[in-house]
Amino acid sequence: MIRKFRVQSLEFRVLVFILSLFTIYYSLFTEVQAKIYIDINAPSFRRIPIAVTEFKNLGTAPDREGHSQKMTEVIKNNLNFTGFFELLNPASFIEDPNRAGIAEESIDFKDWAAIGAEALIKGGIIFDGQRITVEARLFDVFQGRMITGKRYTGDVKDFRKIAHNFSNEIVKSFTGEEGIFETSIALISNSIGAKEIYVMDYDGYNIRRMTNSGSLNLSPNWSPDGSKIAFSSVRGRSWWLYTIDLKTKEEKRLTLQRGLNISPSFSPNGDKLAFAYSKEGNSDIYIMEGNNMRRITNHVAIDISPSWSPDGKNIAFVSDRGGSPQIYIMDSNGEGVRRITFEGNYNVSPSWSPRGDRIVFASRRGGKFEICTINPDGSDLQQLTYEGNNENPSWSPDGRYIVFSSRRDGGTGIYSMRANGENQRLITSKGVTAINPAWSPRTRE
Amino acid sequence: MMIRKGLFLSAVVVVMSIFLFSSCAEKEVKPEAKPEAVAPKEKMKDELLAKVEETPKLQDIHFDFDKYNIREDAKATLMKNAEWLKKNPGVKIQVEGHCDERGANDYNLALGDKRAKSTRDYLSSLGIDGGRISTISFGEERPQDPGHNEAAWAKNRRAHFVILK
Numbered sequence: 001m002i003r004k005f006r007v008q009s010l011e012f013r014v015l016v017f018i019l020s021l022f023t024i025y026y027s028l029f030t031e032v033q034a035k036i037y038i039d040i041n042a043p044s045f046r047r048i049p050i051a052v053t054e055f056k057n058l059g060t061a062p063d064r065e066g067h068s069q070k071m072t073e074v075i076k077n078n079l080n081f082t083g084f085f086e087l088l089n090p091a092s093f094i095e096d097p098n099r100a101g102i103a104e105e106s107i108d109f110k111d112w113a114a115i116g117a118e119a120l121i122k123g124g125i126i127f128d129g130q131r132i133t134v135e136a137r138l139f140d141v142f143q144g145r146m147i148t149g150k151r152y153t154g155d156v157k158d159f160r161k162i163a164h165n166f167s168n169e170i171v172k173s174f175t176g177e178e179g180i181f182e183t184s185i186a187l188i189s190n191s192i193g194a195k196e197i198y199v200m201d202y203d204g205y206n207i208r209r210m211t212n213s214g215s216l217n218l219s220p221n222w223s224p225d226g227s228k229i230a231f232s233s234v235r236g237r238s239w240w241l242y243t244i245d246l247k248t249k250e251e252k253r254l255t256l257q258r259g260l261n262i263s264p265s266f267s268p269n270g271d272k273l274a275f276a277y278s279k280e281g282n283s284d285i286y287i288m289e290g291n292n293m294r295r296i297t298n299h300v301a302i303d304i305s306p307s308w309s310p311d312g313k314n315i316a317f318v319s320d321r322g323g324s325p326q327i328y329i330m331d332s333n334g335e336g337v338r339r340i341t342f343e344g345n346y347n348v349s350p351s352w353s354p355r356g357d358r359i360v361f362a363s364r365r366g367g368k369f370e371i372c373t374i375n376p377d378g379s380d381l382q383q384l385t386y387e388g389n390n391e392n393p394s395w396s397p398d399g400r401y402i403v404f405s406s407r408r409d410g411g412t413g414i415y416s417m418r419a420n421g422e423n424q425r426l427i428t429s430k431g432v433t434a435i436n437p438a439w440s441p442r443t444r445e
Numbered sequence: 446m447m448i449r450k451g452l453f454l455s456a457v458v459v460v461m462s463i464f465l466f467s468s469c470a471e472k473e474v475k476p477e478a479k480p481e482a483v484a485p486k487e488k489m490k491d492e493l494l495a496k497v498e499e500t501p502k503l504q505d506i507h508f509d510f511d512k513y514n515i516r517e518d519a520k521a522t523l524m525k526n527a528e529w530l531k532k533n534p535g536v537k538i539q540v541e542g543h544c545d546e547r548g549a550n551d552y553n554l555a556l557g558d559k560r561a562k563s564t565r566d567y568l569s570s571l572g573i574d575g576g577r578i579s580t581i582s583f584g585e586e587r588p589q590d591p592g593h594n595e596a597a598w599a600k601n602r603r604a605h606f607v608i609l610k
Binding site: 195216218219232234236237238239260262263276278280281283302304305318324325346348349362364369389391392407435436 | 496497511539547548549550551552554555556558559561562563566579580581582583584586587593609
């Protein structure tokens with residue numbers, strides 16, 4: 001077989017030579033793309049100064065609804081959210097936007113170096129009826145070349161999605177890991193009277209109702225593939241566990257006994273569901289696998305709120321077996337129960353980081369509820385919130401951010417923050433009462 | 446020979462263009478599922494209330510924060526409730542356990558569950574057949590007083606009684 005490919009002519013040899021040159025060039029180029037500019041795990045890292053220019057209309061049809069500006073704003077908001085970047089003020093930009101293009105050769109990188117920019121975002125849109133073509137590029141100002149570029153075609157109404165996708169590319173270029181801008185957050189809101197489940201984009205946009213039960217629904221928990229949400233719901237004067245398929249909105253009641261079936265939690269590979277069940281006033285943790293239900297705690301105290309470690313070997317949960325609600329960890333078969341919180345008399349709602357290194361929970365401190373994180377061995381407790389009353393924390397799939405509900409500024413809404421407590425911001429609309437946020441896994445279509 | 450060279454050159458040009466443009470990958474963005482607008486406030490079609498009847502004859506009892514033991518002041522109320530239940534032997538009731546808004550929603554469901562069960566147990570100890578009493582917890586989800594202060598919280602930490610239809 002190999003013999004067939006023996007070099008036979010001079011031309012062919014030259015072609016092979018040129019090809020290998022390009023291969024070398026190409027692998028160097030991709031290495032640049034994959035180079036990690038920011039070590040976000042370093043104790044302190046420097047924010048990258050980045051300039052985001054407004055996307056240009058590259059076509060002949062007008063931009064009637066200001067999508068160029070909107071798209072730029074979405075990208076800026078995403079980059080701001082990460083905490084990795086310092087967004088430069090457009091007032092400081094030297095470049096004449098009417099003259100400069102979005103291609104490497106039409107950019108004078110000195111104009112950007114002069115204002116301290118190390119990275120530059122440029123983009124263009126062509127409008128064609130309800131369709132758009134978007135060209136988005138990230139440049140390295142020092143090296144004067146493109147780091148990554150993408151071309152998208154889609155419906156105008158998908159402009160946020162396109163901006164989120166490109167933002168993910170930007171974060172990937174700098175950190176080696178994709179961003180979380182295309183993820184969603186489930187929550188509970190009583191906007192229409194009953195407490196129903198809603199899903200919104202990670203930044204609070206595009207909120208849509210999932211359940212229509214006219215009842216009480218709580219504790220949404222995503223399946224690891226992002227296709228469904230488990231939750232607890234009161235139906236017929238009893239609490240049951242349901243799953244809802246997010247595409248079809250079809251609800252399925254899990255086969256359970258009447259009583260209090262609450263706080264479902266999918267195992268990392270999705271084949272098991274841990275939850276709390278109480279029949280006679282004593283809730284314990286159970287694991288359901290297929291049609292099998294196994295009790296894994298057996299204590300007269302309250303055992304509730306299981307959360308799996310990302311390797312599936314351990315489960316964090318809440319128990320008041322020590323006289324007050326505290327966070328405990330056990331092996332996923334129920335053995336080896338050990339308490340990890342000892343500060344304060346009310347620690348609840350544990351959620352294990354997808355990175356495995358921290359557990360986030362809500363803690364009552366000085367009469368108020370605050371979000372804290374702790375190592376799974378009980379060391380290095382950190383308080384992240386200091387304002388309002390904060391509950392029900394949930395990790396982003398990359399373990400870098402936390403969403404939680406907070407009653408502050410006269411309302412109760414969903415807030416997000418970095419895993420170190422920085423950059424706290426309200427993501428639901430003002431005036432919308434929302435609780436119980438659950439961050440989705442990364443999903444791919 | 447000339448033709449071969451021409452072919453060779455065009456091959457080089459094609460290869461070059463592939464390399465130059467490959468970094469600009471094209472993506473087709475699929476349309477998202479049609480977002481459903483959040484409807485304005487409308488009345489809850491409450492299946493929870495449809496199946497029960499409120500009665501002034503059965504009085505609420507109250508609890509301390511994060512506790513589910515029956516307080517001394519609650520015992521007198523439960524005795525009156527037990528008297529009424531003895532006079533109305535055909536009635537089946539459900540005890541609802543409620544909490545104040547503080548703390549985790551699911552922990553409060555478990556706590557409300559404990560409150561409902563300890564209330565039922567106390568009624569049983571007064572001679573009421575446990576088979577007439579079912580329980581449910583509403584945790585912090587159905588406050589009697591929507592306020593965010595100690596007075597509201599004290600009212601909301603309660604066991605409430607309804608007649609099952």
